[in-house]
Amino acid sequence: MATFTPNEQRRALARLRWPLRLTRAGMVAEILLRRFWPLISIVLLGLAALMLGLQDIAPVELVWGAAAALVVAGLGALLRGVWGLRFPIAADAMTRLDQSLPGRPIQAMLDDAAIGTQDDAAMALWRAHKARMAARTEAAKAVPADLRIASRDPYALRYAALLAFVVALVFGSFLRVASVADMAPGGGDLAGGPVWEGWAEPPRYTGKPTLYLNDLAEGALELPEGTLITLRFYGELGALQLAETVSGRLAEEEAEGDAPAQAAQDFTVLQDGEIAIDGPGGRRWQVALRPDTAPEVEVIGDPQVTALGEMRLPFAAQDDYGVEAGEARIILDLAAVDRRYGLAANPDPRPEVIVPLPTPISGNRAQFEENLIDNFSKHPWANLPIKLTLNVLDAAEQTGQTVPRDMILPGRRFFAPAAAAVIEMRRDLLWSKSNGPRIAQVLRAVSYRPDDVFRTEVSALRLRRVVRQLEVHASYGLSDEVQSEIAEDLWGLALELEEGVLADALDRMRRAQDRLNEAMKNGASDEEIAELMDELRRATEDYLQQLQRQQAQEQEEGGPEGQQQQQSEGMQMTQDDLQAMMDRIQELMEEGRMAEAAEALKELQELMENMRVTEGQQGQQGQTPGEQAMxxxxxxxxxxxxxxxxxxxxxxxxYNPGAQAGESDGNEGRNGGQGRGQSHEGQGGRGQGEEQQQGQNGEGGEEGAPREGDGSGERSLAERQQALRDELRRQQGRLPGGGTEEGEAAREALDRAGRAMDQAEEALRDGDLAEAIDNQAQAMEALRESMRSLGEAMAQNEQNQQPGQGATESDRRADNRDPLGREQAGNGANSSDGPLAQGPDGADRARRLLDEIRRRSGETERPELERDYLNRLLERF
Known part of the structure; x- marks a missing residue:
């Protein structure tokens, strides 16, 4: 059994010497802080006021009053702290240290046995217990002091005093504390004479720090132009004198008799010279002026003009401290204008055009190159001689400008003769209101035979309306409002004549690109970037569809030669390529690489504006079995x-018996016509032209297949569903791809589609339309899955072919795709049911359909059964 002797006890207590001392010191710190924190705060606050020089700017009475209040408060705080002050003794420290250990081993180690001292066994047990307690004391560590006094200072006044002191350390000086002695009688003499302080504060735009002149030795001193020198003299007026030649000001005579006890001197450094403080402790500096040069700007290249009239003018600007702003001024060069036809009249007065110059958003503006980008196509001076001047301004309001540059103000060119004539008349109208009658005559002559000039009657009617407006208002003079309105109408008409139906789609795409560019400049969030990218994708798809429809119409008018020429000159790209470009732009913006994103967006814009859609051959002779099955x-x-x-x-x-056939809200689809309000029965969902095409194309034209538009609308829905199921069985028996994993997956999907069709037919015969629609949706999903599997099987088969084989099929499939890789239907429109039907077009249609279902499911006036069915559709999809 362990024993514990007095020597071992002394050694254990010796090990506790430093933990006890540190714990006691912490207890002393706690007591001092809790009792004297008000005194410490008062002292810090008084020092902060003196170091900041508040005594030099406040009235003497206020300074003495504040000093008295601080002294009284300090004495009160001192008495409060001293009253009842008791420092901890060693026993107190030992008690706190013992309480921090489990079982209080120090006290147990020092205790003596009260009974059983004559019992050897009991004493042996007692010594073993004390030995265990002594072992526990080996883990003793000093108890940290608890310096938290938030409960004693609920308003955190101590932090306010500490903050004031830190501010004084940063912006003040200990030298200012001595100035308070001057306020006492005879204080100036006791201070040892007059003192002074000075600062040199350069203009903020230079980025130079403020200099404390008291810390600068005599000698050379270089200061930027415009530096503000501030000097303060303390003591007897006249004991210190200032002599300077850097401001160029005349010496001022001081008033006699009413001079303040302290004087201040402020002046600006405008030239080289000397600053001297004569008197006790005075100094002298030779000042070298660092001049602030005027900014410079120059045009570094010829303007670049896009096909749509956008001008890009490169320029470079520089300044020693940075360019603040700039602008481009454009005035008409009337002497260089060819004053013929509509320009022969005296022009209406117009102000000069002022366009702000772009400057870097971040970084150094001391030297940079930028591009002035703007579109002046709609301005009256477009395509006329002008004088262009670039001006820049620095922070000192100094200006720099270029020599006026003679140039033609870039504008959009119109190549269609009718559009060019309309734009010329618009220019003449904006040139002078007196040209109104002449413009009306010319436009009447242009539209004399509208069928030879205009593509649509709408364009001809728009021009006639403009002519009538001109003739009506020209008789008593055109107002500015009417002039602007007619000019806008002529611009829109010219765009319609030049671009046709592409104008709106192209404008939407450009607006989406402009908004994306603005988002890059302004640092948009990831959510806003995603929204703008979705808008750009939708606008781009609309533009491609409009472009394709227009070129299809041009090919029909131009015949096979025009089609062949377009195919040879057109450019093709896949949907994956376009999607990858947009995804790359979004990724660059989200990573903050705005410069690279802007460059990629520019490439995309140029590609979209320059591309021409190529249409595939409409014939499908020599189709493979896979293509026929697809x-x-x-x-x-x-x-x-x-x-x-x-x-x-x-x-x-x-559930809406009051509606006539075909007049239900949102009625549009295949069976019943392609628009709203048409009958549901009597005709199929596709027109005769599509029906004829199906009769010529593969499986779609064989007998036995149900065809809408051939009278099948008179049959019941159940009979038509049964006929469609029979057609699916026939196609399933001739499905290619047997023996491959993809082919078997396509057959399994067709089996599921057939079972769903059978269930839909049974539900239709029972009159359960809701159940039938659910089964039909399952059948369509299975059909889509089968088509995807069949497409994968066909692609796998092409990859396994030897080089040189299958070239005819690949060429044939490529010819029947648009530039985005989508297969086209027989009428030239994009097919929504081909192998690529799961692309963005299909997703967009699915999204619109889901939005419509959600909208209808939220209409409380609809029958409960119908809304339950719509909710089931939402749960399924």
Missing amino acids: EGLADTLREQQGLSDKAFRDLQEQ
Whole structure:
């Protein structure tokens, strides 16, 4: 059994010597802080006021009053702290240290046995217990002091005093404390004579720090132009005198008798010279002026003009401290204008055009190169001689400008003769209101035979309206409002004549690109970037569709030669390429690499504006079995969609008996016409032209397949569903790709589609339209999955072919795709049911359909059964 002797006890206590001392010191710190924190705060606050020089700017009475208040408060705080002050003794420190250990081993080690001292066994046990307690004391560490006094200072006054003292250390000086002695009688003499302080503060735009002149030795001193020198003299007036030649000011005579006890001198450094303080402790500096030069700007290249009239003018600007702003001024060079025709009249007065110059958003503006980008196509001076002057301004309001540059103000060129004539008349109208009658005559002559000039009657009617407005208002003079309105109408008409239906789509795409550019400059969030990218994608798809439709119309008018020429000159790109470009732009913006994102967006813009859509050959002779099967499945999917739409409208009209056939809200689809308000029965969802095409193309034209538009609308929906199921069985028996994993997956998907069609037919015969629509949706999903698997099987088959094989098929498939890689239907429009139907077009249609279902499901006036069905659709998809 362990023993514990007095020597071991002394050694254990010796080990506790430093923990006890540190713990006691911490207890002393706690007591001093808790009792004297008000005194410390008062002292720090008084020092901060003296170091900041508040005594030099405040009235003497206020200074003495504040000093008295601080002294009284300090004495009160001192008495409060001293009263009842008791420092901790060693026993107190030992008690606190013992309380920090488990079981209080120090006290147990010092205790003596009260009973059983004569019992050897009991004493042996007692010594073993004390030995264990002594072992526990080896882990003793000094108890940290608790310096938290928030409960004693609930308003955190101590932090306010500490903050004031830190501010005084940064912006004040200990030398200012001595100035308080001057306020006492005879204080100036006791201070040892007059003192002074001085600062040299350069203009803020230079980025130079303020200099404390008291810390600068005599000698050379270089200061920027415009530096403000501030000097303060303390003591008897006249004991210290200032002599300076850097400001160029005349010496001022001081007034006699009413001079203050302290004087201040402020002046600005405008030239080389000397600053001297004569008197006790005076100094002298030779000042070298660092001049602030005027900014410079120059045009570093010829203007670059895009096909749409946008001008890009490169320029360079520089300044020693940075350019603050700039502008471009454009005035008409009337002497260089060819004063013929509409320009022969005296022009209406117009102010000069002022355009702000772009400057770097961040970084150094001391020297930079930028591009002035603007579009002056709609300005009256477009394509006329002008004089261009660039001006820049620095922070000192000094200006620099270029020599006036003679140039033609870039504007959009119109190549269509009718559009060019309209734009010329618009220019003459904006040139002078007196040209109104002449413009009306010319436009009447242009539109004399509208069928030879205009593509649509709408354009001809718009021009006639403009002519009537000109003739009516020209008789008593055109106002500025009417002039602007007619000019805007002429501009829109010229765009329509030049671009046709592409104008709106192209304008939307450009607006989306401009908004994205602004987002890059302004540092948009990730959410805003994603929203703007979605807007750009939608606008780009609309533009491509408009471009494709217009070129299809031009090919029909131009015949095979025009089509062949366009195919040879057009450029093709896949949907994946376009998507990758947009994804790359979004990724660069999210990573903060705005310069690279702007360059990629510029490349995309140039590509979209310069591309021409190439149409594939419409003939499909020599199709492979896979292509024939794919086309047949696409026809089946399309017709199943038409049956589902018809069943949904019938279900809708069951709960809306007041509506006529075809007049239900949102009525549009395949069966019943392509628009709203047409009958649901009697004709199929596709027109005769598409029907004829199906009769010529592969599986879609064989007998036995149900075809809308051939009278099948008179049959019941159940019979048409049964016929469609029979057609699917026939296609399933001839499906290629057997023996491959993808081909088997396509067959399994067709099996599921067939079972869903059977269930839909049974539900239709029972009159349960809601159940039928659910089964039809399952059938369509299975058909799409089958088409995807079949497409993968065809792609795998092409990859396995030897080089040189399958070239005809690949060329044929490439010819039947648009530049985005989407297969086209027989009428030249984009197919929504081909192998690439799961692309952005399909996703957009699915999104619009879901939005419409959500909107209808939220309309409380609809029958409960219909809304339950719509909610089930939302849960499924």
